[in-house]
Amino acid sequence: MVQAVILEKLEQLPEALQIEVLHYIEFLAEKYAKDTPTQAPQKKRKAGLLKGKIWMAEDFDAPLEDLKDYM
Numbered sequence: 001m002v003q004a005v006i007l008e009k010l011e012q013l014p015e016a017l018q019i020e021v022l023h024y025i026e027f028l029a030e031k032y033a034k035d036t037p038t039q040a041p042q043k044k045r046k047a048g049l050l051k052g053k054i055w056m057a058e059d060f061d062a063p064l065e066d067l068k069d070y071m
Contacts, residue, residue: 010018063071 010021013021
C-alpha cells in the first residue's frame with residue numbers, strides 16, 4: 001500500500017524532482033547497506049563458566065507461606 005502511494009505522489013512531481021527522489025533513494029540504500037553490521041560468527045559456549053556463582057535455596061520447591069490459604 002505504501003508503494004502505491006509513493007508511486008502516485010512521484011508521478012505528480014516534475015521530472016527534475018523525480019531525479020532528486022531517485023538520488024535520495026540511492027543515498028538511503030547505500031547508507032543503510034553500510035550501517036548493516038555483518039553477522040559475526042557466534043562464539044561457542046563453555047560449559048561450567050558460572051559454576052559456583054549461582055545457588056538455589058534448599059527449600060526452593062517448598063510451598064510458600066503466603067499461598068498456604070490457596071492450597
